[in-house]
Amino acid sequence: GAGVSQSPSNKVTEKGKDVELRCDPISGHTALYWYRQSLGQGLEFLIYFQGNSAPDKSGLPSDRFSAERTGGSVSTLTIQRTQQEDSAVYLCASSIGASGDGYTFGSGTRLTVV
Amino acid sequence: DQQVKQNSPSLSVQEGRISILNCDYTNSMFDYFLWYKKYPAEGPTFLISISSIKDKNEDGRFTVFLNKSAKHLSLHIVPSQPGDSAVYFCAAPRWGGKLIFGQGTELSVKP
Secondary structure (H helix, E strand, O other): OOOOEEEOOEEEEOOOOOEEEEEEOOOOOOEEEEEEEOOOOOEEEEEEEEOOOOOEOOOOOOOOEEEEEHHHOOEEEEEOOOOHHHOEEEEEEEEOOOOOOOOEEOOOEEEEEO | OOOEEOOOOEEEEEOOOOEEEEEEEOOOOOOEEEEEEEOOOOOOEEEEEEEOOOOEEEEOOEEEEEEOOOOEEEEEEOOOOHHHOEEEEEEEEOHHHOEEEOOOEEEEEEO
16 A cells, blocks of 8 residues: 555453554565554654564563564554553554654554553 | 653644744764654654754755754744644654654644
């Protein structure tokens, strides 16, 4: 597609359940990033994939969070045993290289944990 | 450790006037800065950038100023339009291409 696609756009889940969020980056973009924006907060870095290199997981808030990127394209962010504080908008972005110049973001997944 | 800070959560400006959004940073190793704009229910979109070898970059109504000695940058929008109402984030790349974002400033331009 022309842009970064994220699904679902909205997800409501019960506390303790697992959720999977999907990101389809722009074709040919080697770098893929996950961020989240909690209510009233800025964009918090979660994880970064660049080509075949080991991902930078330094932003993942706990071991309940994991992500993978299959075939260098689609990425899935998994949150296990969701907690209310996980409620946020989860944003995926991709870029051509690793310069940090001009990400293209998806519209995000709004996760609500009840 | 908030390396990029936007201390004003909101700003309200009259249409046609100038909007000035501020951003401070603490890491003197940052050599490139970007501004993103975000509308509700959409992802942020890239707006304008500046390299640390410059002190000003202009693109139409948008100008970014960089003061390296003060570790401060600002985004000027002149003239402001109601369609500029959005949340503006400043950001700086760390090693590996990861962007560090500020908290954002919500701009409201009133007709």
